[in-house]
Amino acid sequence: MKKEELNNSRQKAVGRRQDDSETCNPKPVTRNKRIVITFTVLIILLLVSILLSLSYGKNIYVVYKSFFTDDGFGLVLKKIRLPRTMVAFFVGGSLGICGVTLQSILRNPLADPYTLGISGGASLGVTISIMIGMQHYLGMYANPLMGFIGAMFSVFVVYMLSRRKFFNPNSMVLFGIVVSLVFSSFVFFLFSILDPDKMQVTLMWLMGDLSSLDVSLVYVYALMFLVPASILLFFGKELDILSLGSEKAQYLGVDPPKMYKILFLLTSILTGLCVSASGIIGFVGLIVPHVLRNIIGASHTPLLFASYLGGAFFLIMSDIFSRYLLYPVELPAGVVTGIFGGFILLVLLVRRS
Amino acid sequence: MKEEILFLVDGVTFCYGKYEVLHNITFEVREGEIIGIIGPNGAGKSTLLKLLAGYLLPERGSIAFLGQNLKKYEKRTLARYIATLPQALDPPFSYTVEEFILMGRYPHFQRGFFYGSEHQEFVADIMETMDMGHLTGRQMNSLSEGERQKVYLAQCIAQDPKVLLLDEPVSHLDIKHQMHTLELLENLHSEGLTILMVLHDLNLASEFCSRVVLLSKGGVYADGIPQETLTFNNIEEVYDTVVIVKENPISKKPFIIPVSKKYLNL
Numbered sequence: 001m002k003k004e005e006l007n008n009s010r011q012k013a014v015g016r017r018q019d020d021s022e023t024c025n026p027k028p029v030t031r032n033k034r035i036v037i038t039f040t041v042l043i044i045l046l047l048v049s050i051l052l053s054l055s056y057g058k059n060i061y062v063v064y065k066s067f068f069t070d071d072g073f074g075l076v077l078k079k080i081r082l083p084r085t086m087v088a089f090f091v092g093g094s095l096g097i098c099g100v101t102l103q104s105i106l107r108n109p110l111a112d113p114y115t116l117g118i119s120g121g122a123s124l125g126v127t128i129s130i131m132i133g134m135q136h137y138l139g140m141y142a143n144p145l146m147g148f149i150g151a152m153f154s155v156f157v158v159y160m161l162s163r164r165k166f167f168n169p170n171s172m173v174l175f176g177i178v179v180s181l182v183f184s185s186f187v188f189f190l191f192s193i194l195d196p197d198k199m200q201v202t203l204m205w206l207m208g209d210l211s212s213l214d215v216s217l218v219y220v221y222a223l224m225f226l227v228p229a230s231i232l233l234f235f236g237k238e239l240d241i242l243s244l245g246s247e248k249a250q251y252l253g254v255d256p257p258k259m260y261k262i263l264f265l266l267t268s269i270l271t272g273l274c275v276s277a278s279g280i281i282g283f284v285g286l287i288v289p290h291v292l293r294n295i296i297g298a299s300h301t302p303l304l305f306a307s308y309l310g311g312a313f314f315l316i317m318s319d320i321f322s323r324y325l326l327y328p329v330e331l332p333a334g335v336v337t338g339i340f341g342g343f344i345l346l347v348l349l350v351r352r353s
Numbered sequence: 354m355k356e357e358i359l360f361l362v363d364g365v366t367f368c369y370g371k372y373e374v375l376h377n378i379t380f381e382v383r384e385g386e387i388i389g390i391i392g393p394n395g396a397g398k399s400t401l402l403k404l405l406a407g408y409l410l411p412e413r414g415s416i417a418f419l420g421q422n423l424k425k426y427e428k429r430t431l432a433r434y435i436a437t438l439p440q441a442l443d444p445p446f447s448y449t450v451e452e453f454i455l456m457g458r459y460p461h462f463q464r465g466f467f468y469g470s471e472h473q474e475f476v477a478d479i480m481e482t483m484d485m486g487h488l489t490g491r492q493m494n495s496l497s498e499g500e501r502q503k504v505y506l507a508q509c510i511a512q513d514p515k516v517l518l519l520d521e522p523v524s525h526l527d528i529k530h531q532m533h534t535l536e537l538l539e540n541l542h543s544e545g546l547t548i549l550m551v552l553h554d555l556n557l558a559s560e561f562c563s564r565v566v567l568l569s570k571g572g573v574y575a576d577g578i579p580q581e582t583l584t585f586n587n588i589e590e591v592y593d594t595v596v597i598v599k600e601n602p603i604s605k606k607p608f609i610i611p612v613s614k615k616y617l618n619l
Contacts, residue, residue, distance in 0.1 A: 031449060031490075107445045236466065241456050243446055247439050250408055252512070253432030253460035298446035301466050 031297055035306075038296050042309040049316040053085040056320065080211075083218040087210050088319045088333070089312040090225040091274045092284055096311025097232055097304050098267045098274075099285030104239040104300060105263055106169045109293075112286040113271040116176035116264075117154045120183030122275040123206055125150020127190050130202045140214035143205065144276040151272035154179050159264065167260035169246075208281035208334025210319050221277055228266045228273075229308065235263060236301025243300075281334040283341030284311050291344065314341075356384040357419075359516055359547055360405055364414035367400055374400045376571040377414070382516075387538070387548045389558035392568030393592055398551040399440060399520055401568070405549065406437040406518050432460035436509035440520040447494040450485075450504050451476060457511025479510050483537065499530035506534070510541065517541070519550035523557065535561045559583050559606045567591060583607040 054077060055063040066074040098113035106115065129135075129146035138145060158175045165171040187206075191199055205212060213221065238259055241249045246256035274281070288310045289303065296302055315333065318340060322331040360382040367375040375397045382388060382405075390398045403409045404416060407423050416423045418434070426434075436457070444453070451473075458472040480486055485503055493501065502522065509517055522538070523531040531554075539561060542548050552558040558565050559579040567575040567582050569591040575582040584607070585598045594611060601608045 104446075109445060234466070237456070237459060237462070237468075240448070240452070241459060244442060244444055244456075247403075247408055248437075248442055250428055251406060251432060251435075251437040251439070252456055252508075253429040255428045293446065297452070298448050299452045 035296050035302050038292070038306060039302075039309070042306060042313065046309050046313045046316070049313050049320070050085055050089070053088070053316050053320050054081050056324065079215050083213070083215045084210050084319065085316060086218055086222055087213055087277055088316045090222060090229075091210070091278050091281065092288075092311040092313070092315025093308040094225055094229055094270045094274050094311070095281065095285040095315070096288040096307035096309075097229060098271050099311075100289045100300065100304050100307045101232060101235070101239060101263055101267050102285075103289055104243040105260060106173055107243055107245065108169075108173070109290060110286065111173070112282075113267065113274070114180070114280070114282070114285070115173060116268070117158050117179035117183070118151045118268065118271045118275060119280045120180035120187070121154025121157075122147045122151040122272070123187045123280065124183045124190075125153070126205055126279075127187050127194075127202050130198050130205075131190055131194055140217065144213065144217065147276035147279075148272050150183075151275050152268070154183055155264075155268040155272070159268075162264075167246075167257055167264070204332055205279045206334075207332035208279040208337070210278050210315075210322075210333045211330075212279065213277045221273065224273055225270070228269045232263075232266045232270070233304050233308070235259075236299070236304050239263075239300035239304075240298075243298075279332070279334060281315065281337055283337045283345070284315055287341040287345055288314055290348065294348070356386075358382070359384055359419060361417040361420075362405070362414070363417070365404060365411040365416060366413040367397075367404060367409060368412050369400075374571055375404070375411075378571075378573055379414075380566065380573060380576055382547065382549060384515075384547055385542075385545065387542045387561065387563045388550070389562035389565045390549065390551045390568060391553075391555060391558050391565060392574070396568040396591075397571045398568055402437070402518050402520050402549070402551055403439075406435060407431055408437075429460050432512055432514075434515045435518060436512040436514035436516070437518040438505055438509050438520060438522060442505055444493060447492045450480075450488045450491050450493065450496075453493055453504055454479065454507045454511050457508040460512055475513075476507075476511055479507050483507055483510070499526050499533070502526060502530070502534060503537075506537065514546070516547045516549065519548070521551050521553060524553050531557065555583060555588070555609045559608065560601070560604060579606050583609060 051060065051063075058066075058073065062073065063077065066072075066077050068074070095113050099111070102111040102113060102115055103109050125146040125148070126143050128150075129142050134142035134146060157179050158172065161175045162168070162172045191202070194202070238254055241252050241254050242256065242259060244252070246260075249256045249259075289307050292303060292306045292310050296306055315337065318336040319333050321340075322333045322336040325331060325336070358381050362378055362380050365375060365378045366373065378401065390401060392398050400409065404411055405423075407426065407428075410424055418426065418431075423431075454476045455468050455472060458468055458475065462468060462472065480489065483503065483506075485500075485507065488496070488500060488504065493504065496504065506522070517538075519538075523534050526534065535557060538548055538550075550562075552562075562579060564577065565575075565579050565582040566573060567587060574591055575587050583598065585596065588594070588596050588598070588609060595614065595617060597610045597612060599608045599610065600606070
């Protein structure tokens with residue numbers, strides 16, 4: 001008797017719950033459809049931005065014909081516009097996926113590729129390079145090389161410090177911030193004794209300059225960018241799991257310290273390359289994943305791919321603005337991304353609350 | 354009927370720095386058991402669970418799982434046998450319910466960018482049997498606490514484990530969701546899953562567990578069926594609280610009633 005009653009009431013409860021679900025729940029969002037649309041739009045936007053960057057002021061047909069000539073606009077196209085667009089593409093895309101990766105492993109949506117102290121080390125490297133005039137010995141390789149060495153050095157310091165804490169995300173952020181601050185302070189110290197001409201050059205580099213990489217290096221860089229980036233794109237599922245924290249990640253079958261090491265290495269190399277190719281370009285790695293996560297959701301495999309495309313688009317567009325906004329004066333790309341990115345982020349934050 | 358021994362905990366001692374949390378713990382877990390680990394705050398319940406899950410390594414002593422030392426297992430292999438739900442899980446991003454449960458398929462996943470259709474179907478089946486079809490397509494941060502706990506459990510089930518380790522799976526739920534979750538666990542148990550959970554509520558432990566392990570100050574104080582371990586003497590001694598132990602009239606399990614000191618007039 002009692003049991004029967006119990007059964008009845010249980011069935012009732014189940015029935016009620018199902019009724020609720022039919023009336024109250026919003027229709028399930030077909031996320032796959034949304035992802036397909038987003039990718040289509042991103043690819044179209046990216047292609048348009050590339051064409052615009054190559055052809056600004058000319059029509060497409062002229063651009064197409066100029067590819068086969070070696071004078072006038074053909075030279076401008078092949079020696080200036082194409083390399084510059086390529087740098088913007090690779091740097092923007094790489095910063096985008098590095099942002100996604102670090103936001104996941106540090107479990108913090110406000111992390112960006114520079115959170116682990118890379119910008120400070122790279123700045124110091126380049127400042128030293130310009131101060132002691134290294135281009136006299138190494139020519140065009142001087143600044144990229146010193147920037148990369150500086151970046152890797154700061155990463156090495158953060159890595160060695162974090163290792164003792166088993167790559168605990170919180171201590172990694174703290175180490176990154178402190179290391180970056182210390183290196184930046186050294187940069188400012190050097191500024192105070194640097195002569196103004198050199199300071200101007202250094203400042204332009206620090207603010208992000210897509211034109212500084214020599215043409216002959218661009219293709220080498222393209223290759224170097226592609227390898228770590230394509231490896232990183234395979235780690236979407238691990239990033240999903242790592243975002244739940246290292247304890248739960250281990251229970252789901254990921255080896256967190258090992259995975260942190262691999263991802264840390266890949267993002268450091270990529271960010272180091274970005275910094276050495278074009279200086280410090282802020283906000284791309286922060287804003288692009290943030291916006292795209294709002295559109296296609298948090299799942300990391302689609303987010304990584306979308307952020308590569310989105311980052312590339314955002315930086316190419318910013319570069320176009322930097323070239324023509326105050327024509328003939330050229331703004332540093334980092335300034336444009338900072339202004340636009342900051343504005344977009346503010347709008348997003350205000351709208352959410 | 355002889356069940357397989359899953360865990361063999363042998364003289365395990367664990368310290369956080371200089372502070373010894375567990376001292377010389379010895380017990381075993383057999384297949385098909387549903388064990389409640391109880392004890393006061395700081396008795397080492399969560400630490401014991403983390404040791405069994407392979408997250409912490411014992412200072413002294415050893416833990417064998419299926420006859421092999423636990424630390425010799427690869428993380429991925431272990432995740433196919435043991436699913437663990439830690440106490441606080443706080444995803445910083447909002448996944449959909451399916452995406453979240455799919456993460457549980459990771460230990461069985463071979464390679465590629467996306468989980469294939471067989472994994473998707475596996476998850477859909479779990480959602481159906483756990484009566485959570487109405488959560489399809491929902492965002493994790495739009496769920497209630499009870500629903501979220503259910504999704505966390507579903508993720509563990511998606512690992513298709515032999516053992517389920519749970520750290521206070523019901524302590525922040527209301528009584529309806531507590532019962533609902535524990536009944537769900539009971540169903541899973543009847544389908545052959547071994548369950549080991551840390552519980553704070555002595556009455557729930559008494560009602561749902563086939564065996565109760567009472568920890569006190571880093572050691573096993575009592576270990577056995579609820580009627581043996583949840584006695585008036587044991588509880589007053591370990592918890593330093595005055596209680597009355599009665600029998601639940603329906604389930605015949607011990608029922609513990611705390612008594613406030615102001616009514617004692619001693």
